[in-house]
Amino acid sequence: MSTAKTKVAESAQTPPPPAKEALTLNDTDHENEVQFKPLEWGLIRRLFGYAKPVKGKVAWLVALTLTRSVQLPMITWAVSLIISGPIAGHDTQMLLWALLGYLVLALSTDGIFHFRMRFALEVGESVVSGLRTEIFEKVQRQPMGFFHRVKLGRVLGRVTSDVESLRVGIQDVLFVTITQGGQLIVAAIIMAFCDFVLFLVVVGMAPILWGVNRHFRMRLSSESRAASESFSRVTATLAESVNGIRVTQGFVRQETNAGLFRNLLNTHSRFNLALARTSAILIPMLELNSQFFIAILLMVGGWRTFHDLMTIADLIQFFFLANLFFSPLATLGAQYNNALVAMAGAERVFWLIDHKPDWEDAPDAQPLPDPRGQGAAITRGARVEFRNVTFGYDPQKPVLHDINFTAEPGQTIGLVGHTGSGKSSIIGLVAKFYLPTAGEVFVDAHEVRTITSHSLHQQMGIVQQQNFLFTGTVLENIRMSRPEASDDEVREAARRLDCLDIFEALPDGLLTEVGERGSGLSVGQRQLICFTRALLADPRIVILDEATSSIDAMTEARLQTALVELLRGRTSFIVAHRLSTIRHADQVLVLDQGRIVERGRHEELVALGGRYNELYSQFVQTAGD
Known part of the structure; x- marks a missing residue:
């Protein structure tokens, strides 16, 4: 088997997809706080925690990787021994036995290579599946405020390209690096055994290689991060453009949006080219150094041969080993950049996994008692009460102020008001999508903080304007x-x-x-x-948030009778611009700038001649037109 082919097969890598910038609730703040850490053992150890389902294969994989790192230099050493031994001595019988031994070693090396790749793929898949499962579960448990602040493209980026970069880092970069590093160490040991003087020459060259790597390390780190951040902006913009394609085409924004997207792509290309230029300097420089060092070895080795301090066969053997020692250096240099991308992906993925929700159910929260199915005498609706509730998506900027009302079991509450008056905020608090900034919300005399969200949602039915x-x-x-x-x-x-x-x-x-x-x-x-x-x-609680706005008048007329059936015995909250939907509500709350300015039944509010009467008059006039 060709040694060159072995090295090429071992070092061939699948380029990792570009990583993305850290997912943030406040992008600027997070970018300023988080510093890029190229390699961190804690992250690597945590990643392998997801490989527990295949921990037996991880152990085998480590053993196979270490074995292969020894086998590769042994193959090269065996070639040099065959040349300096049976071939130089013209010993045909010994040559045949040596070739047979070489064949066995080569076949075992290829067999181990097969299982090393196979186990690495399985371990990588285990880690990727575990990460994606946990990300999905953690995102599903985030409160609604999280999704208002975080772009969809960045969430997708964590699950797709960031996790894929970790797959490459685990199944390729890590084990290839171990193999190549082990090959370098074993080659060094054999070189020291063969000729210690030439080995010291090689060791003396090591600080130069270390200095070159250190010089380029920080440049690669910063440029890799810049490329990752720019790619995040590209994917986030793409996701936003696809979701908003109706608006884009409706306002003939195709060319404008395409121009903005091209600018983002140009910026991303600029960062990628800078990263490629730095890598293109580092890797050839490492190779040039290797050739330079070989020239020095030729000079020193030739001098030692002239003075009979070593034979030509010994010099040839040492050069085989020196080539084996220097060849991993270029591979290790290339792997370092891939490792940076994987570590950046790990940092962002774990930031998302570890991100604490704005709020969670209290540890002692209890399920909301469910009377459904316990007998016809039990009221199916729930009692909902707001006591002095103030709420703001940003606590410093309240959108609801001192809200007080009670919905008795089976009652229908209508919520009306101009856009931005706070109707949807009240709905969000009833559903416990948010918690009050101040005050309390009760369901069946249980404050919502003391009951589990899951049990509450099991007793609710929601129909929104934006049906999904x-x-x-x-x-x-x-x-x-x-x-x-x-x-x-x-x-x-x-x-x-x-x-x-x-x-x-x-x-x-x-x-x-x-x-x-x-x-x-x-x-x-x-x-x-x-x-x-x-x-x-x-459901015991029904929420209709502009639920009939997308239905034509004829279908809505058919639904009115059915809605009576849906709402009978249930506590319901109806937000509607079509005031005909709430004419029969038990209580109508009129909101203005986050405050209840009027309340009562439809007839009472019309007779009052206030804000509700103005809204109703506008509705009647519009319907008449």
Whole structure:
């Protein structure tokens, strides 16, 4: 087997995808606080903690890697011994035995190489799967405020390219580096055994190589980080552009956005080229140094041969080993840059995993008692009370001020007011998507901080203006609120909402495939699916946040009777610009700049002639037009 081929196969690497900048809640603050650490043992040790499911293979992998690092110099040494021994001595019989031994060693080396690569791939996959699973679980548990502050592209970047850079770092960079480093050490030991004087010459050259590496290390670190940060901006912009494609095309922004994207790409290319230039200087310089050192060895070795201090065969043997000693240096230099990318990815991934949510359920939080199914005499609705509630997404800038009201079990509460008055903020507090900045929210006399979010959400049904459907069938999307529901129960829920015929009119009925974000269905059809999904959950608390705004007047008329069925016995909160939806509400709260300015039933508020009457008059005039 060719030694050159062995080295090429061992050092061939899959270039890691560009990493991205750290995920932040406040990007500028985080970039200023976090300093780039090229190599950190703590991160490496933590990464291998995700390999526990295959820890037996990790042990084998380490053993195989160390064995291979010894085998590679042994193959080269065996070649030199065959040349200086049987070939130089013209010993045909010994040559045959030597070749047989060399063949066995070469085959065992290739066999170990096979299993080293295989186990490295399995260990890398174990780590990647574990990381992606934990990232997903941690992101799912983050409160809503997290998703308001963090760009989608950066979350995706942590799960995709950052984790992939860690896969490359584990299954390729780490074990190739160990192999090449072990080869260098073993070659050094054999060289010391063969000719200690020439070995000292080689050792004396080591500080020069160390100095070259140190000089370029900081440049590679800073340039690698700059390239990572610029790539994050590219992916974040791309994700945002795809999500906002309707706005882009609607306002003919294609060329403008393309120009902005090209500028980001040019900046990213500039950083990548700077990184490539530095790497292109370092790696050839290491190779040049190797050739320079070989020239010095030729001079010293030739002098020792002239003075009979060593034979030509010994000199040839030493040069085989010296080549084996210097050849890993270029590979190790290339691996160092890949290691920087992997460490940067690890830093960002673990920052996301370790990021503490703004708030979590209290350790002693208890499930909210659920009276459903315990008898018809028990009221199905929940009692919801706000006491002196003040709230702000930024605590320093409240959007709700001193809110007080009570929704008795089975009552319907209407929330009206101009955009930005605080309606959706109240809905978010009822659902415990947020916690009050001050004051208390009670559900069935339990303060929301003392009950688990999971148990509360199990007793709620929410239909929002921005309806969201997952890829799958209509049936699967409806059943998402209660996975154990039968097909007949789903159909019954749709029948009670008087929209079963609309679903059955679809190409494949309830089995019609729904594309990403509900593509293939009209806005109204998507909203009806969300209504049916809410009813199927049999909730105690129903939240309708502009839920009928996407439905045409004829369909809404059909839904009015069904809504009575959906809301009967349940405590409901309705946010609506169409005031006809809340005419029969038990209590209407009129909000203005985060404060309740009026409250009462529809007729009372109209008769009052205040803010609600103005809104209702505008609604009637618009409906008449």
